[in-house]
Structures are given as structure tokens and as C-alpha cells.
Amino acid sequence: MTQPATTRVARRRDRRKAEIVRTATALLSEHGYQGMNLEDVAERTDIAKATLYHYFSGKDELVAAVIEAMTTEVNQRLEQELGRVRDRSHLEQIRTLMREQIRILTDTAPEVAPLFSWPTTWPDSFQDTIKDSRRRHDAIFRRVVEAGLAAGEFDCPDADVALQCLHGVLNQSSLWIRPSLPPERKAQLWDAVVDTASRMLSLRAASAG
Amino acid sequence: MTQPATTRVARRRDRRKAEIVRTATALLSEHGYQGMNLEDVAERTDIAKATLYHYFSGKDELVAAVIEAMTTEVNQRLEQELGRVRDRSHLEQIRTLMREQIRILTDTAPEVAPLFSWPTTWPDSFQDTIKDSRRRHDAIFRRVVEAGLAAGEFDCPDADVALQCLHGVLNQSSLWIRPSLPPERKAQLWDAVVDTASRMLSLRAASAG
Amino acid sequence: MTQPATTRVARRRDRRKAEIVRTATALLSEHGYQGMNLEDVAERTDIAKATLYHYFSGKDELVAAVIEAMTTEVNQRLEQELGRVRDRSHLEQIRTLMREQIRILTDTAPEVAPLFSWPTTWPDSFQDTIKDSRRRHDAIFRRVVEAGLAAGEFDCPDADVALQCLHGVLNQSSLWIRPSLPPERKAQLWDAVVDTASRMLSLRAASAG
Amino acid sequence: MTQPATTRVARRRDRRKAEIVRTATALLSEHGYQGMNLEDVAERTDIAKATLYHYFSGKDELVAAVIEAMTTEVNQRLEQELGRVRDRSHLEQIRTLMREQIRILTDTAPEVAPLFSWPTTWPDSFQDTIKDSRRRHDAIFRRVVEAGLAAGEFDCPDADVALQCLHGVLNQSSLWIRPSLPPERKAQLWDAVVDTASRMLSLRAASAG
DNA sequence: GATGAATGAGATTTCATTCAT
DNA sequence: TATGAATGAAATCTCATTCAT
Numbered sequence: 001m002t003q004p005a006t007t008r009v010a011r012r013r014d015r016r017k018a019e020i021v022r023t024a025t026a027l028l029s030e031h032g033y034q035g036m037n038l039e040d041v042a043e044r045t046d047i048a049k050a051t052l053y054h055y056f057s058g059k060d061e062l063v064a065a066v067i068e069a070m071t072t073e074v075n076q077r078l079e080q081e082l083g084r085v086r087d088r089s090h091l092e093q094i095r096t097l098m099r100e101q102i103r104i105l106t107d108t109a110p111e112v113a114p115l116f117s118w119p120t121t122w123p124d125s126f127q128d129t130i131k132d133s134r135r136r137h138d139a140i141f142r143r144v145v146e147a148g149l150a151a152g153e154f155d156c157p158d159a160d161v162a163l164q165c166l167h168g169v170l171n172q173s174s175l176w177i178r179p180s181l182p183p184e185r186k187a188q189l190w191d192a193v194v195d196t197a198s199r200m201l202s203l204r205a206a207s208a209g
Numbered sequence: 210m211t212q213p214a215t216t217r218v219a220r221r222r223d224r225r226k227a228e229i230v231r232t233a234t235a236l237l238s239e240h241g242y243q244g245m246n247l248e249d250v251a252e253r254t255d256i257a258k259a260t261l262y263h264y265f266s267g268k269d270e271l272v273a274a275v276i277e278a279m280t281t282e283v284n285q286r287l288e289q290e291l292g293r294v295r296d297r298s299h300l301e302q303i304r305t306l307m308r309e310q311i312r313i314l315t316d317t318a319p320e321v322a323p324l325f326s327w328p329t330t331w332p333d334s335f336q337d338t339i340k341d342s343r344r345r346h347d348a349i350f351r352r353v354v355e356a357g358l359a360a361g362e363f364d365c366p367d368a369d370v371a372l373q374c375l376h377g378v379l380n381q382s383s384l385w386i387r388p389s390l391p392p393e394r395k396a397q398l399w400d401a402v403v404d405t406a407s408r409m410l411s412l413r414a415a416s417a418g
Numbered sequence: 419m420t421q422p423a424t425t426r427v428a429r430r431r432d433r434r435k436a437e438i439v440r441t442a443t444a445l446l447s448e449h450g451y452q453g454m455n456l457e458d459v460a461e462r463t464d465i466a467k468a469t470l471y472h473y474f475s476g477k478d479e480l481v482a483a484v485i486e487a488m489t490t491e492v493n494q495r496l497e498q499e500l501g502r503v504r505d506r507s508h509l510e511q512i513r514t515l516m517r518e519q520i521r522i523l524t525d526t527a528p529e530v531a532p533l534f535s536w537p538t539t540w541p542d543s544f545q546d547t548i549k550d551s552r553r554r555h556d557a558i559f560r561r562v563v564e565a566g567l568a569a570g571e572f573d574c575p576d577a578d579v580a581l582q583c584l585h586g587v588l589n590q591s592s593l594w595i596r597p598s599l600p601p602e603r604k605a606q607l608w609d610a611v612v613d614t615a616s617r618m619l620s621l622r623a624a625s626a627g
Numbered sequence: 628m629t630q631p632a633t634t635r636v637a638r639r640r641d642r643r644k645a646e647i648v649r650t651a652t653a654l655l656s657e658h659g660y661q662g663m664n665l666e667d668v669a670e671r672t673d674i675a676k677a678t679l680y681h682y683f684s685g686k687d688e689l690v691a692a693v694i695e696a697m698t699t700e701v702n703q704r705l706e707q708e709l710g711r712v713r714d715r716s717h718l719e720q721i722r723t724l725m726r727e728q729i730r731i732l733t734d735t736a737p738e739v740a741p742l743f744s745w746p747t748t749w750p751d752s753f754q755d756t757i758k759d760s761r762r763r764h765d766a767i768f769r770r771v772v773e774a775g776l777a778a779g780e781f782d783c784p785d786a787d788v789a790l791q792c793l794h795g796v797l798n799q800s801s802l803w804i805r806p807s808l809p810p811e812r813k814a815q816l817w818d819a820v821v822d823t824a825s826r827m828l829s830l831r832a833a834s835a836g
Numbered sequence: 837g838a839t840g841a842a843t844g845a846g847a848t849t850t851c852a853t854t855c856a857t
Numbered sequence: 858t859a860t861g862a863a864t865g866a867a868a869t870c871t872c873a874t875t876c877a878t
Contacts, residue, residue, distance in 0.1 A: 013837095032330035034243030037872060048839045050875085059873065118327040119384060121241030161401045164385045165378045172377025175328060192370045199408045218861075225862090246847060257864045259850080268848070431858095450748035452661030455851060466860045468854085477852065536745040537802060539659030579819045582803050583796045590795025593746060610788045617826045636840075643841090664868060675843045677871080686869070 017055050017065070020045050025066050029114040033063060033122055064129055070112045071133040074104055078140050090148030091198065091205050097141055098170060098194050105174040107186060113174035141166060145201065154201045162200055169197045226264050226274070229254050234275050238323040242272060242331055273338055279321045280342040283313055287349050299357030300407065300414050306350055307379060307403050314383040316395060322383035350375060354410070363410045371409055378406045435473050435483070438463050443484050447532040451481060451540055482547055488530045489551040492522055496558050508566030509616065509623050515559055516588060516612045523592040525604060531592035559584060563619070572619045580618055587615045644682050644692070647672050652693050656741040660690060660749055691756055697739045698760040701731055705767050717775030718825065718832050724768055725797060725821045732801040734813060740801035768793065772828070781828045789827055796824045 023045045027036045038059060042049040056062040081100040085093050105113045114120065122130060145163055148154040156162040170193075177189050198205060232254045236245045247268060251258040265271040290309040294302050314322045323329065325346075331339060354372055357363040365371040379402075386398050407414060441463045445454045456477060460467040474480040499518040503511050523531045532538065540548060563581055566572040574580040588611075595607050616623055650672045654663045665686060669676040683689040708727040712720050732740045741747065743764075749757060772790055775781040783789040797820075804816050825832060 030330065032241055032243060034241060035330055038874090039872075049873090050839055050841095051837080053874075054837060114328065114330065119323065121239065121244055121323065121329065123244075156405065158401055161398065161405055164381055165402060165405045168377035168379070168381025169374045170377070171381065172373055176373045189370065192367055193374060196365065196370055196374045196409050199412065200405050203408065203412055222861085247849090248847075258848090259865075260863055262849075263862065448748065450659055450661060452659060453748055456853090457851075467852090468860055468862095469858080471853075472858065532746065532748065537741065539657065539662055539741065539747065541662075574823065576819055579816065579823055582799055583820065583823045586795035586797070586799025587792045588795070589799065590791055594791050607788065610785055611792060614783065614788055614792045614827050617830065618823050621826065621830055640840085665870090666868075676869090677843055677845095678841075680870070681841065 013055070018069075020047075020052065020055055020062065021065050021069050024062055025070065025115070026111050028063065028066055029111045032114075032120050033126075036063075038062075060123075060125060063126070067115070067126075067129055067133055070116050071136060073109070074101075074112065074116060075137060075140060077104060077108070078137075082140065082144070090144055090151055090153045091202055093144045094141070094148065094166075094201060095194050095198060097144060098166070098197055099190055101170045102173045102177070102190050102193060105170070106177040106179055106190075110174065110179040113171075117171035117174050138163060138167070148201070155203055156201050165200050166197055169193065169200075222264075227278075229256075229261065229264055229271070230274050230278050233271055234279065234324070235320050237272065237275055238320045241323075241329050242335075245272075247271075269332075269334060272335070276324070276335075276338055276342055279325050280345060282318070283310075283321065283325060284346060284349060286313060286317070287346075291349070291353070299353055299360055299362045300411055302353045303350070303357065303375075303410065304403050304407060306353060307375070307406055308399055310379045311382045311386070311399050311402060314379070315386040315388055315399075319383065319388040322380075326380035326383055347372065347376070357410065364412055365410050374409050375406055378402065378409075431473070436487075438465075438470065438473055438480065439483050439487050442480055443488065443533070444529050446481065446484055447529045450532075450538050451544075454481075456480075478541075478543060481544070485533070485544075485547055485551055488534050489554060491527070492519075492530065492534060493555060493558060495522060495526070496555075500558065500562070508562055508569060508571045509620055511562045512559070512566065512584075512619065513612050513616060515562060516584070516615055517608055519588045520591045520595070520608050520611060523588070524595040524597055524608075528592065528597040531589075535589035535592050556581065556585070566619070573621055574619050583618050584615055587611065587618075640682075645696075647674075647679065647682055647689070648692050648696050651689055652697065652742070653738050655690065655693055656738045659741075659747050660753075663690075665689075687750075687752065690753070694742070694753075694756055694760055697743050698763060700736070701728075701739065701743060702763060702767060704731060704735070705764075709767065709771070717771055717778055717780045718829055720771045721768070721775065721793075721828065722821050722825060724771060725793070725824055726817055728797045729800045729804070729817050729820055732797070733804040733806055733817075737801065737806040740798075744798035744801050765790065765794070775828065782830055783828050792827050793824055796820065796827075 020041065024036065024041050027040055027044070030036075038049055038052055041062070042052055052062065056065065078097055078100055081096050082093060085096045088096075105117060116133075119130070142159070142163055145154065145159050145166075149156070149159055154162075173189075173193055177186060177193075181189070229250065233245065233250050236249055236253070239245075247258055247261055250271070251261055261271065265274065287306055287309055290305050291302060294305045297305075314326060325342075328339070351368070351372055354363065354368050354375075358365070358368055363371075382398075382402055386395060386402075390398070438459065442454065442459050445458055445462070448454075456467055456470055459480070460470055470480065474483065496515055496518055499514050500511060503514045506514075523535060534551075537548075559581055560577070563572065563577050563584075567574070567577055572580075591607075591611055595604060595611075599607070647668065651663065651668050654667055654671070657663075665676055665679055668689070669679055679689065683692065705724055705727055708723050709720060712723045715723075732744060743760075746757070769786070769790055772781065772786050772793075776783070776786055781789075800816075800820055804813060804820075808816070
């Protein structure tokens with residue numbers, strides 16, 4: 001009776017929800033929106049299908065939760081790494097972001113790659129959710145690129161174009177850098193990609209590198 | 210007495226098949242493999258559902274035909290453009306390929322982008338078809354990149370990495386360069402992307418450009 | 419111009435029909451009425467499905483033709499064998515019929531067994547056709563059994579019961595005497611069955627045998 | 628706290644399953660495997676088509692359950708009757724089995740006759756199930772026949788042949804002894820068939836009867 | 837809160853039959 | 858006569874969602 005009764009219960013509820021979201025993320029990545037079914041989600045979470053409806057109002061709300069969780073988690077990691085190099089050059093900052101993004105997609109959480117990096121075919125009702133997710137993710141990179149340009153550190157003519165090309169390179173990494181590669185080999189490839197992508201932003205730095 | 214049996218009748222059949230494939234491509238792009246249904250394909254082609262089975266043994270064969278048609282068409286266009294600049298520098302050649310690829314994805318046949326450029330979630334039975342398609346497409350770019358490297362015209366350290374980054378940039382274009390933009394604006398963006406991507410292959414050319 | 423033009427044409431037509439009926443018999447036996455489809459009949463006869471409709475008004479007419487052909491052929495064989503022993507005892511006559519019936523079901527035309535001997539599940543519209551077929555077939559055996567009883571040669575108390583039991587024994591033979599057995603073994607089994615079944619009609623003869 | 632989980636709920640589930648199997652048996656008998664459809668099974672059981680899939684994974688599993696249920700029930704009845712005459716002669720034992728088998732096919736459960744006694748056309752995947760069912764059924768009769776032979780009580784030369792002829796006679800009964808006959812008439816026919824069939828096993832007994 | 841049961845809507849596929857050539 | 862094309866009707870099976878306990 002010390003704490004409001006909702007606390008313990010609510011925590012338990014949140015843990016349950018997170019567990020479901022975790023399962024759903026994996027299945028969604030594997031089979032896409034239409035291919036994922038609640039039966040499988042329930043079974044893998046070891047609960048009954050009907051129980052899902054105690055936590056989410058339906059398939060769409062569950063999927064929205066997956067997207068939100070992914071976005072939040074990825075962005076948190078990026079911000080955190082960015083914080084560590086706040087004092088370094090903008091080039092170093094953007095390289096840090098690139099490296100962390102690739103690491104997430106090919107090592108830390110490769111299961112989010114299919115959903116997070118490429119446009120799956122979502123029902124129309126998800127367009128806004130998706131767009132919002134992408135915007136929040138892009139904003140982190142954009143801040144650094146624009147600052148770098150303003151500081152004369154980058155020499156690309158157009159920030160928008162550069163950012164899109166950057167995203168393309170990073171996203172593509174999840175397609176060809178296998179999570180199962182040996183760690184040293186993966187680290188090599190990460191560096192190679194970061195180097196290659198950096199050239200799009202700064203020629204000087206690249207020739208120096 | 211009659212013409213070789215493969216003439217009028219067979220041509221008619223092929224035309225019909227192509228028509229169905231066209232419809233299916235659009236729906237497949239919009240909704241993905243699981244989201245596309247034969248009811249819609251039939252209705253949009255203005256035939257009965259059962260009629261589809263005269264031309265394709267089932268959903269999977271139809272989808273395979275879509276993939277094959279897309280691959281063939283895209284590669285043909287690339288080869289054709291490449292042929293026109295056979296005598297120019299390798300940089301010019303790869304720039305031609307890049308420009309044509311972006312043009313296809315954002316102007317000529319934007320409906321192929323979701324299927325051709327990004328990995329949708331396919332049933333396992335399609336893994337081989339998809340892999341083969343990607344390999345044939347990549348081969349065209351690879352030829353030029355490796356020749357350029359051999360000729361000392363490109364200065365990227367690793368052809369594989371460069372190619373993957375290239376594909377990433379090109380694929381991404383379909384996500385942000387809207388087919389509906391005014392033609393001049395599109396042309397500007399194409400050039401900007403080609404310039405940006407070129408820097409990944411050759412620093413000299415880029416600073417000159 | 420000598421013979422009416424219909425003769426040659428009609429003969430050709432009849433040959434075609436017989437060929438189709440032959441194919442249909444096999445497929446009908448294998449898969450039953452519902453399991454047999456016209457596509458397969460056409461393909462195995464090497465004609466187009468639509469062509470079947472030049473010879474039969476539909477599936478049901480074709481199936482009726484199969485039943486009629488089977489009945490006629492089986493009965494003809496029975497009558498023919500019966501003719502050969504017209505002068506012998508009734509016991510010898512019924513044994514001849516039994517033996518010929520078993521031979522048909524397990525050697526001469528084993529493909530008719532499933533349709534002819536056992537009650538497949540036919541649509542209601544076939545009840546009459548089937549009943550008629552069975553009646554005509556039964557009549558041949560009945561004649562002999564009744565004559566034998568009248569002559570005091572058989573000692574079974576009831577002709578109807580005896581006939582039904584007889585049919586049961588004969589039909590069953592197609593289930594366990596494999597057409598693929600070596601001929602001598604088959605002949606042995608035929609004799610054994612005929613001996614066993616004969617005991618139901620005449621105890622004296624049996625103990626003598 | 629609650630009863631073992633397998634009690635009330637599971638019993639309810641089993642009752643439901645049995646109800647479905649009962650309906651399916653009737654329809655299967657009437658129309659055969661291909662002719663039976665789940666729509667009808669559902670409607671006659673007064674449940675939705677989709678509900679069937681809660682109890683059986685598909686048509687085949689349902690049909691397999693029907694076969695298993697029939698086999699078990701028929702064999703149980705036979706064993707039970709056999710138990711009652713354990714002390715009597717082998718002839719009396721086999722006559723008991725025969726009579727009970729006929730009773731089942733023409734009175735107790737005539738709906739199993741078309742499936743249980745005669746070979747319908749099953750898909751290949753059912754061959755094993757069917758064969759197993761027949762083997763278990765035959766074994767009951769075989770035990771008695773072989774014992775009777777060993778005891779010198781029967782004088783048929785070959786147990787296999789005699790058993791097959793026996794099955795033929797019994798099975799045939801379902802084709803001509805109408806369940807709708809008045810009970811006394813049916814009882815007369817049962818006796819007549821049993822008497823007739825007995826002659827195949829033992830001449831002495833028959834002439835005595 | 838948890839769950840087994842139930843179901844309507846819809847997806848893929850099959851097939852007898854018709855039609856135009 | 859022969860046939861490719863076309864199709865409506867139906868069959869099996871799936872799945873998100875609701876409901877009673």
C-alpha cells in the first residue's frame with residue numbers, strides 16, 4: 001500500500017508489452033506486414049492470441065509500437081554516440097554516426113534492418129507513422145551535416161542530396177554485410193564504407209584519409 | 210499452309226501475358242508479395258480470376274514472370290545506354306549507367322523501384338530468383354568499375370565496397386526523387402546525385418566536376 | 419460415293435469415342451467420379467478438352483458411356499463362356515461364370531473392378547444407370563442358379579441369398595488377388611475361390627471336389 | 628486448485644470433435660472423399676466452416692479421424708461379442724463375428740458400410756491408414772479361423788482364401804440388406820447369410836445346420 | 837488478466853462448361 | 858471437327874477480431 005498499486009502492475013504490463021514487441025519485430029522483419037500474423041506472435045511469446053488484445057488494440061497498434069520502439073532505440077544509440085564526440089570535428093561526428101548506424105544494422109540489431117532501413121510495403125494507414133520515423137532519424141544526421149557545411153568543413157554542394165546519398169549507402173550495408181561475418185572482417189568493412197561515404201561530404205578529408 | 214504456328218496466335222498470347230505482367234508489377238509494387246491478390250490483378254486486367262491460370266500456373270509463376278521482366282528490361286536499358294558511350298572514359302561510362310538507373314527508378318519506370326531496388330519480403334522460394342536478378346544487374350556496373358580501376362581511372366580502394374555503396378545511393382533515389390517533380394528539377398537532382406556518387410569512385414574527377 | 423458418306427465418318431467417330439471411353443475408364447477407376455477430371459481425360463487421349471464435347475454432351479454422358487461399355491463387355495464375356503458349357507451340369511456352368519468373372523476382375527480387365535464390382539459414390543443421377551447395370555449382370559448368374567435349384571443340383575435354401583453371397587466373394591477377389599501375380603499362382607487362387615464359393619451352392623459337389 | 632486441466636474443458640472439446648466426426652462420417656459415406664466438402668460438414672454440425680479448423684488441421688486430418696473412429700468402434704463391438712462366446716466352439720465364434728459384422732453394416736451403423744467395407748477411391752496419402760484399418764479388422768476374424776483350423780473344426784483348405792471370401796460375403800450384405808427392412812425380416816436374412824457363409828468353412832456343420 | 841472457441845471475410849486454386857475461330 | 862480462351866461457381870484454407878468464461 002506504500003506505492004500506488006498501479007506501479008508494480010504497470011511495470012509488469014510494460015515488460016509484457018516490450019516482450020511482445022520484441023517478438024513482433026522479428027516476425028515483421030522476416031515476413032513483412034502482411035506476412036506477419038498474430039498467431040505466430042502469440043505462440044512465440046508463449047501467450048494466447050486473444051491475450052494480445054489486452055495489450056494492443058489490434059494488429060496495427062502492435063505494428064505501430066514496433067516502429068516506434070525501433071525508431072526510439074536506434075535514435076537513442078545514435079545520440080549517445082554523437083554525445084561522445086561532441087567536441088570533435090563535424091567530419092568526425094558524421095563518421096561516428098555512420099559507423100554506429102551501420103553497426104546497428106549489421107551487428108547490434110540486424111533484425112530491425114528490413115523494417116527500418118528499407119521501405120516495406122505498408123498499408124496506407126502507416127504512411128504517417130513511417131514518415132515521422134524517417135524524419136526523426138534523418139534529423140540527427142542533418143544537424144551535423146548542416147553544421148559541417150556552415151563551418152566550411154564539408155564541400156558538398158547540397159545538404160539534402162548528400163544526406164539522401166548517405167542514407168542510401170548506410171541502408172545498403174544491411175544487404176551485403178552479413179551479421180555472421182567474423183568481427184574483425186565486419187570492422188574492416190564498416191571502416192571501408194565509412195571512408196567511401198565520407199568522400200561524398202568532404203574531398204579533402206577523403207584524400208587525407 | 211498456315212504460317213508457323215507460333216505467329217498470330219502465339220503473339221496474341223504473349224501480348225496478353227505481358228499485359229497481365231504489367232498489371233501485376235504495379236500491384237506488386239504497391240502492396241508487396243503478400244498484399245497483392247489475384248482478384249485485383251484480374252479485375253485491373255479486366256479478365257476473370259480463373260483466366261489468369263491459363264497464362265500462369267499460379268501466383269508464384271506470375272510473380273516470377275514479373276521479376277524476370279523487370280530485370281530484363283532494366284538491364285536492357287542500361288546496356289543500351291552503355292553502348293552509346295562505349296568510347297568514352299570509364300568515369301563517363303559509370304556516370305551514364307548511374308544516370309540511366311536513376312532515370313528508370315524515378316521517371317521511366319518508377320513502378321519497378323519498390324521491387325527491383327529494395328528487398329521486399331519474399332517467400333523463401335523466391336530467394337534464388339531474386340539473387341539471380343541482383344547478380345545480373347550488378348554485373349553491368351561491376352564490369353565498368355573494374356575496368357576503370359584497372360585503367361587507374363578510379364581511386365577507390367575496394368571495388369566491392371564501392372559497388373555496394375553505389376547501389377545504395379542509386380536505390381535511395383527512388384525514395385526521395387518524386388516522379389511527379391517537374392522535368393527540369395528532376396534532371397538537376399539526377400546530376401547532383403551522379404556528381405555526389407562519382408566522388409566515391411574518383412576524387413580527381415569530382416573536384417574537377 | 420458408293421457408300422453413304424456417313425459410314426466412314428461415323429466409324430471414325432465411333433473409334434474416337436471408344437478411345438475416349440477407354441481413357442475415362444482408367445481414370446474413373448483410379449480416382450472415382452469426383453476425382454476424374456476432363457482435363458486429364460483429354461490430355462491422356464491427346465485431344466483438347468473442348469473436343470470432348472463433340473463426342474459427349476458433358477461429364478455425365480461420358481461416365482454413363484463408360485458404365486455401359488463396361489457392363490456390355492463384361493456380360494458379353496460371361497455369356498460367351500457360358501455358351502461353351504451349355505451342355506454341362508449347372509454346377510459346371512456356375513463355376514465357369516465364377517471363374518470368368520474373377521478372371522476379368524483380376525486379369526483381363528482389372529481396371530474395371532473398382533467401378534464395376536464396388537459401389538463407388540456416384541451422384542444421385544447415376545443411381546438408375548448403376549442399378550440397371552447390376553441387374554443385367556446379376557441376371558446371368560441368376561438364370562443358372564435358379565435352373566440348378568430347380569434341377570435339384572444345388573442345395574442352398576435361398577437363391578437370392580446365395581447369389582448375393584456369390585457376388586460378394588467374386589467382387590472381393592479384385593481386392594486381394596493382384597493382377598501382377600505370376601499366372602500359375604493366379605490360376606491357383608482362382609480355383610481355390612471357385613471351390614470355396616461352390617460350397618455355398620452345393621455341399622455334395624464340394625465334398626466331392 | 629482446479630481439477631486436472633484435462634477434465635471439463637477437454638471433455639467438452641472431445642464431445643465437439645466426436646460430433647464433427649459423426650457428421651463427417653455420414654457425408655463421407657454418402658459422397659466419398661472428393662464429394663464431401665467442409666462447407667456441408669460445418670453446416671450440418673451447425674458451426675462455421677472456419678471453426679472446423681480448431682479441431683482438425685484440415686480435411687485430411689478430419690477424414691483420418693473418421694476412419695480411425697469407425698475402425699475402433701467396429702472392432703470393439705466385434706471383440707465384445709466374441710468375448711461372450713469365448714467358451715463355445717470355433718464355429719460358433721466365427722458365426723458370432725459374422726453375425727455382428729452384418730448387424731453393424733445393416734443395422735447398428737449402416738453409415739459406416741460404404742467407407743469401411745468397400746474400397747472407396749482415396750487419395751494416395753490415405754493408403755496406409757486404410758491398409759492399417761483393414762489389417763486390424765481382419766486380425767479378429769483370422770484369429771478364430773486359424774484356431775478353428777488348428778483344432779480340426781474347419782475343413783477349408785486355405786485360411787487366407789476362406790477369410791477373403793468371408794469378408795466378401797459380409798461386405799456384400801450392406802449392399803442388399805436394407806436397414807429399413809422390418810427387424811424380423813432382417814434377422815432372417817442375417818441367419819441365412821451366416822448359414823451360407825459357414826459352409827465355406829465347415830461342410831459338416833453346414834449339413835447339420 | 838487470460839484464454840479457448842468461434843467466425844466473417846477473403847485468398848488461392850480447380851473444373852465443367854461455353855464460345856469464337 | 859478441333860481447339861485455345863474464357864469464366865462462374867465452388868472448394869480448401871487463413872487470419873484478424875470478438876466473446877464467454
